[in-house]
Amino acid sequence: GERWLGVPGKRCGTILLLAEELSNCRDIVTMQLCANKLDKKDFFGKSDPFLVFYRSNEDGTFTICHKTEVVKNTLNPVWQPFTIPVRALCNGDYDRTVKIDVYDWDRDGSHDFIGEFATSYRELSRAQSQFTVYEVLNPRKKCKKKKYVNSGTVSGAGEFLGLLTQLNFTVAIDFTASNGLPSQPTSLHYASPYQLSAYALALKAVGEIIQDYDSDKLFPAYGFGAKVPPDGKISHQFPLNNNVENPSCAGIEGVLESYLQSLRTVQLYGPTNFAPVINQVAGIAAQVTDGSQYHVLLIITDGVISDMLQTKEAIVTASSLPMSIIIVGVGPAEFEAMEELDGDEVRLSSRGRYAERDIVQFVPFRDYVDDSGNQVLSMARLAKDVLAEIPEQLLSYMKTRDIKPRRADPE
Template identity: 80%
Template sequence: MQLCANKLDKKDFFGKSDPFLVFYRSNEDGTFTICHKTEVIKNTLNPVWQPFTIPVRALCNGDFDRTVKVDVYDWDRDGSHDVIGEFTTSYRELSRGQNQFNVYEVLNPKKKGKKKKYINSGTVTLLSFKVESEYTFVDFIRGGTQLNFTVAIDFTASNGNPSQPTSLHYMSPYQMNAYAMALKAVGEIIQDYDSDKLFPAYGFGAKLPPDGKISHGFPLSGDAENPNCVGIEGVLEAYFQSLRTVQLYGPTNFAPVINKVAK
């Protein structure tokens, strides 16, 4: 959005005015909330403000006919800005763009009440108005976006001995450990957005059999050529199998997995 003004009131004794605009969104209780301030244009009665953007929700909370109040001020260094005047509009009116209806009279209530011949304190004109959609994650999903879900599990010794209940990898016969619960909670949601349900799953920070070589990017499936697991249940099965065969070690280094997936 961009606006300009013409023939604003002169407020400065040794100059003209230093005008800026303040936009207010009207609330349900009749109050107003500031939602935008323009920059100050020094020493002019005919300012042209820089284009700016403001979210529709901030401007009108999604109600296109909700009143938007705009105050026109003359900037003062001490912060006691002088009111030049005000006008009201709405998102719906602004969205019509530059036309005769988007030229607003700036009215000063005090001057209007005192001077019988008072007309206005200038005008503000809408120069441009453009709506740009910002798509959300949900919008992309609705549009058919597919997610490629890859799992990387920390097999470093800092997780604790898997045979001990204090370990995040504890193999309890009664309930899933912390890693398994996290995999299931996240994976069961994500898998619905991956059409083939084939999830590459890796581990890092462990010593692998038979030679005890440390690896920071080994496939849980045990097949370097095919690291995919079928569904979250397949990932969990491969995780438990790896937990029985590898030795937790270190250090924590997940960069190799990220590089592998990024290729």
């Protein structure tokens, strides 16, 4: 049975699968680090430092679990706060080693290694509130130079936000006719035997990122803008799994499955109304406002919107609730309406009422797919941009409500 090994009669290497039981730790932590007097690596100017976090595995190997942004031209960088599930950082084991490498970013991708240090989640979380300083060491320099002290230091910046907030994601998918007939190769819903449709690809890519942040991995999933059986009524919030009582799908795989099933049974139609599904999630978010629950609505759309006024009204109302909206635009359209809803440039308003906080993040998916159209170029970049504003939006909700972050105290 060596037929399928690629080259007849030759073994082409082995694949080693390592599995580890996932702890059921659900905490999400926000932390911020800064560095001091890092080594200068660039001939001209200072270094452009970034950090890479690794989780240690039971067999002694390391897995990358987070990368910070690059701070240009400084030896004393302060990185943006970032949010990560504790599970991703240490699989819920507070004392497990977390390795952190410090690099100097280079345009050509040959980033220079500045140094490294090891810590644990327990230590890192302490470092956020107490003054802990880590020495960044470069083993090669240590061997070579007698007088070598270190390549700089890293310490925690700001308060440790062990926010014990449960994040709940809801998915809404655009089933309007502007997407093209699913049976046509030009359609954004067209799935060939060889590759996922634009929608499925965006759903999978973004879904796998947010999956780690959702506490129960159950995603209520809706479609909008289609005629739905049995009577062909137009619906702007039909459950993809056809279960009105319980629209939740198990994991992103479950959402994908229900989405493909729906495509076979509903008729793409219109108009493209966002407001109903925004109001639906807002209604749920309004039930618990003490900061222990936070809702994120992920809308995947081709960006042609019919109920702009109602949608603005819905977003302005939702901006005082514990919720955020991520809009992922698929396809080649100009997304002016989405940019306006995003509200980064101009605070969104409706009938003279301004949004209390900016709760919308818009991401054009095409920026992350290469020309062959099938390969998501940089999942890390997509992940960062999709989740970029959520921690800030969550914190802004807490601040306006004067809710103090409850600590996930690893003591």
